[in-house]
Amino acid sequence: MPAIIAVEGLSKTYAGGFQALKSVDLTIERGEIFALLGPNGAGKTTLIGIVCGLVTPTAGRVTVDGHDIHRDYRAARATIGLVPQELHTDMFETVWSTVTFSRGLFGKPRNPQFIEQVLRDLSLWDKRDAKIMTLSGGMKRRVMIAKALSHEPRVLFLDEPTAGVDVELRRSMWEVVRRLRERGVTIILTTHYIEEAEEMADRIGVISRGEIVVVEEKASLIEKLGKKQLILQLREPLAAVPPELADEKLELSGDGTVLTYTFNAQDEHAGIATLLRRLSEHGLDFRDLQTRQSSLEEIFVSLVGGRP
Ligand SMILES: Nc1ncnc2c1ncn2[C@@H]1O[C@H](COP(=O)(O)OP(=O)(O)O)[C@@H](O)[C@H]1O
Ligand SMILES: [Mg+2]
Secondary structure: OOOOEEEEEEEEEOOOOOEEEEEEEEEEOOOOEEEEEOOOOOOHHHHHHHHOOOOOOOEEEEEEOOEEOOOOHHHHHHOEEEEOOOOOOOOOOEHHHHHHHHHHHOOOOOOHHHHHHHHHHOOOHHHOOOEHHHOOHHHHHHHHHHHHHOOOOOEEEEEOOOOOOOHHHHHHHHHHHHHHHHOOOEEEEEEOOHHHHHHHOOEEEEEEOOEEEEEEEHHHHHHHHOEEEEEEEEOOOOOOOOHHHOOOOEEEOOOOOEEEEEEEHHHHHHHHHHHHHHHHHOOOOEEEEEEEEOOHHHHHHHHHOOOO
């Protein structure tokens, strides 16, 4: 089956001349949770805005479930639910009427059973007659999701779903997202929280300064781009790394008791075996050995250099 979303050569230059997206290519597979991870200002909201028809691209092409977002806008848009970064909804309406109204905006016939199911899934059923202004922040966010799901979209965009929310609410949002995926909804979430991408995503795309830097399965992102370290606790302190071992990527701690070997996760086996043999040839003995894998956080910083 073709990808549910295909983005090709997408660029956006805003009226002031700022180029927010630079020829982005991206495909989203059906049924996955895809995290678009990038610092503030990287272009995440711009990318979502274009796919959802809110921002006009300068160049490029996007299809949603085979529908071109430009030529076949209504069909493309009907496939998508969007939970925007900024929460805005009518505070004086009830949960039920807000969500029902959203469905109507898409020209969908009334379906109270479906709305009930959405509200139950989001633990909002008990609050269906409450005015939105009376709800907690977490419930308001879930109302935004219910609105976005009201017209039965197959793809849900969540733009920074947990920005500025507390840890408990963040975890409950993650649960909500997982349940939606179990129901077959494809999820694209943007985040600048590495932990969120690490926790939630099947695949991660890293965006920086308008460019997609990498797209990978979460596990292989860490595997491919991560550095590993072998940490050896030496039996006898060393004054310096022996000159014969200068070609190895070895670092000695200040007190001479810990030797650290850094290597790429991919070429570990040959490297370690050789290193250990060479160490023993030079009479270096160790009493303990640990390995350490760089975290997604370290990989992210190395990719985006801490700048947007
Ligand atoms: N309407 C706009 N006009 C001009 N510049 C904009 C506009 N919207 C966003 N930008 C700029 O485009 C860049 C990307 O913004 P955005 O897509 O919101 O990033 P993100 O969502 O990753 O934080 C930022 O530098 C932002 O200031
Ligand atoms: Mg944004």
